[in-house]
Amino acid sequence: MRALIQSERTRLTVLYGSLLVLAGGGLIALINVLLRNALYGSIKGAVITAVPGTAFERAARQGESAAPAVPAEPLPSGAATPTREQLQQWAVTRNLSTAVEAATLHELLTVSLIALAVFAVLSIWLAWWMAGRVLRPVGVITETARRLSGENLHERINLKAPPGELKRLADTFDGMLDRMQGLLGAQRRFAANAAHELRTPLAVQRAAAEIGLAGDPPPEKVARIRDKLIGVADSSEHLIESLLLLAVSEQGLESAEPVDLAALAEAELAAAEPEPGVTVVRALAPLTVTGDRALLGHLVRNLLANAVRHNRPGGRIRLATSADGVLTVSNTGPVIEPGDVPRLLEPFRRRAERQHTAGEGAGLGLSIVASIARAHGAKLRAVANPPPSGGLTIRLRFPEPAPGPRPGGPGA
Template sequence: MSSERARLTALYGGLLTLAGALLMGLVYVLVSEGVYSSVLTAVVPAARLDAASGPALPTSDWAQTTVVQPGRYAVAQKVSTAAGDAALSQLLTVSALSLAVYAALSVGLAWWMAGRVLRPVGVITARARRLSGSNLHERIALKAPPGELKELADTFDGMLDRIEQLVAARQRFAANAAHELRTPLAVQRAAAEIGLADDPPPEKVAWIREKLIDTAAGSEQLIEGLLLLAVSDEGLRRREPVDLGATTTTVTEALAAEAAERDVTVDVAARPVGVEGDPVLLDHLVHNLVANAVRHNHPGGAVRVRVGPGGLEVANTGPVVAPETVPLLFEPFRRARARRHAPGEGAGLGLSIVASVARAHGGEATATANPGGGLTARVTLPTCA
């Protein structure tokens, strides 16, 4: 910051000094133009001017009403010239001294002004140097009149808000992922230690085998979801035209058997909509939305799937969801109800993967709670011709 302050000081001080030098130069030129005639007017004795005698005098009101003898006029002219030179010399000396003092004051004032202007930058720099994972809650909160630097400080505070939220979300994600991965491992170990400690009967071995397979399947599903979430967070590696309507139709047909098993009716109306993106990620997006709508439902419930120019909309019946908890469902490992570790329950990554894939495609995922129960999830994506 000191170098920037020195540059601003040189700029401000130079401009002020240049303005002072130009002003004093202009004054010197204007004064020198009339100083000789003014001095001559002051020293020549008053007399009546004879039109035929003496040399011509300066054209002024005084010259038209006075007369001077030739000898006296020459002396007066020499005196006025000497007086004018002395006055101009004195003026030049005073101007030079004044300019030197003015330049010194200008530099001092410029240094002070530059410090005042750059003070918010110093505050931002000092705060940025102190920031770490333990004090991301601190803000600049610059108290200054509206301006560019005030806007910069407010923008920096807004950036810190987003960083704090991102770091907190990542910390929660890591903690939840560790917990979710630790639980099935603990179940597997306990089943192996308890069930296989002695010589177990065949039916117990079969039960343990089934339990270990279910736990391993859940762990595999969790790891696959984590990897998919990480891939979608990185953005798209490839883009190609994808028919969102055809993808939705294919996915809902693949889930028809599960929907029938759960006694859930799925109504699909998918129009052709072109999207530029990754077909695999878009397939996961649609699958997670429709699968969530089917699984978080009740027997005899319904799922409505619509695809149009506005994007994808999936609405379902089911348990009543508090409106204030809906935005939280898009965070990893968040569920509308507490986890019971039941088979096929899922890890709570479905909607977070949907939101991540939508962001990767330049879109947005939102949801609203239905008054009678269930959710209406909407995904808007940029379309292509």
């Protein structure tokens, strides 16, 4: 009972019902006031026309034919004092008009109160029905949200209603469920892929220790097994560092400062080791952005590492910054289908299946780039280059870049 009293439907019913009852009561009060002011004059005119004068009364009592009743006329200006018969006729007319007016107003008030009571009951019922109709979509949204869990995120409201605020609310809720389902699926894939990626090197290490070092192996074999274990350990360390970096970038920025992105890109490019024969094209215009220097360094480093790893002999790498806040890294390489590009930005996603060979990445590079870009409010756009050059072009647009130092000016 308390829940019913505190429900939104009850509040809306009280509000709508009160407004309707007030409107009905105001209308009835207005009608009564207007009639009270005009009713006496109307009744008096009608009674004066219908009530016969004294001569007509005598004619009626004596059975004589009487002339038609005529309205009483006011005394002409300067006329003598009214006669006794005229005063009696005026008194009868006034008393009759007053009595008719009182009876009419009493009857009108009684009927009005009865009509107001019926109208109030109908108004409350109508308000309750209207409130239920208005809040029905909210109830559907509430029940859907109550049923949802990790196992049935595929359910949607799909509200069938005309365009309006509640329809937009339901559609927004459905869109939110789509995003939640996508995030949950990505989280599950991430956990499964991370477990797989971490389990594989552990299995290699165990096999190398149990099989390669079984018995009394010669020193040469021990050296090979040692190098193998060190390589696997390095790969596992790189994977763990990448996972930690991805987790840190997903948490957002703890601090931000102006960063000369053009100089940072130049330094990372100098540290990169492209294959012999790969052409490097620079177009580094002054660009200063606000962000975390370490994370931005990882962003540029991963972009360049991806461009170097997935290039081809005699290929090309292009690194560019522009004053309007855009960082671009483009490379030649294998031809990528445009529909596969968004998938490459997800963790542990590669263009081809992993072979667990030396120098092969874990499939986290571009996902880390996307995460760092989100943390800095940058918009990332990845486009597959058409054949025959192939490869990928990644463009990052940072918000409101700060003006960088001008060539030849102070600090140049």
